[in-house]
Amino acid sequence: MSEHLQDKVILITGAGGGFGQxxxxxxxxxxxxxVGIDINEEGLKEVFDGIAAAGHRGTYSVADVTDMEQVxxxxxxxxxxxxxxxxLVNNAGVMPLAFFADHGRAxxxxxxxxxxxxxxxxxxxxxxxxxxxxxxxxxxVNISSIFGNAGIDGSGVYSATKAAVTTISDSLRIESxxxxxxxxxxxxxxxxxxxxxxxVNDAALLGLTGQRAGTFVENLEGAMNDxxxxxxxxxxxxxxxxxxxxxLADAVVQTIDQPWGISISDITVxxxxxxxxx
Numbered sequence: 001m002s003e004h005l006q007d008k009v010i011l012i013t014g015a016g017g018g019f020g021q022x023x024x025x026x027x028x029x030x031x032x033x034x035v036g037i038d039i040n041e042e043g044l045k046e047v048f049d050g051i052a053a054a055g056h057r058g059t060y061s062v063a064d065v066t067d068m069e070q071v072x073x074x075x076x077x078x079x080x081x082x083x084x085x086x087x088l089v090n091n092a093g094v095m096p097l098a099f100f101a102d103h104g105r106a107x108x109x110x111x112x113x114x115x116x117x118x119x120x121x122x123x124x125x126x127x128x129x130x131x132x133x134x135x136x137x138x139x140x141v142n143i144s145s146i147f148g149n150a151g152i153d154g155s156g157v158y159s160a161t162k163a164a165v166t167t168i169s170d171s172l173r174i175e176s177x178x179x180x181x182x183x184x185x186x187x188x189x190x191x192x193x194x195x196x197x198x199x200v201n202d203a204a205l206l207g208l209t210g211q212r213a214g215t216f217v218e219n220l221e222g223a224m225n226d227x228x229x230x231x232x233x234x235x236x237x238x239x240x241x242x243x244x245x246x247x248l249a250d251a252v253v254q255t256i257d258q259p260w261g262i263s264i265s266d267i268t269v270x271x272x273x274x275x276x277x278x
Contacts, residue, residue, distance in 0.1 A: 014092030016043030022249035028056035065120030098200035117161035154204025
């Protein structure tokens, strides 16, 4: 059991699958009391039945992160169940990559992304803020992205939402000094998640690769047909090509697994041999 995760009450949005599921499972296995939020009740039940079957502690609340009342109710469920709320992981997010020329088929996903990626983060912070201030300590972990580092070809709206997440994190950190730790996590590309299902135009994936686009496409094809060189798939190799969901989840858990007096405020998680430039 981890000394710093033991008995912490951790609220995770988007916990019904993907990164959120992994973060929930890893925190629970280290002694935390985990509370999951997701719009997908079936996914949440499966995840938390698994946590309970493993002998760990957790509960969940079905909620849409774009609905303030539902998120507040989920936070209150966490407090009622475990008596505190120590950490919020704002994980729920979508990635509708598309060029502005794609507006006709992209605008609905763009609007949803603004609601989920920005309003969802604001709602989560608002739902836990008073409790954390009352306790005198807490932590908010916001999942941003390297896409938010600049205006990037093929990701204007998505990049804007993730830049907003970083700005919100910075403001909260300033306002809550000494009461709430704030961590911004910026992943690079990750294979094996549901984020790709929101991509409108696959060509927009190349925006972050610049002059390395050719290598990226070659390596991506290798990853898809399992023909990457062994060293590119070995996490202990300097040529490791692309982080996997477990790599990112481990990094998020590490930012939480700290003494209250230590705050990992900003972290970019990337593979040593990747083709992304930002």
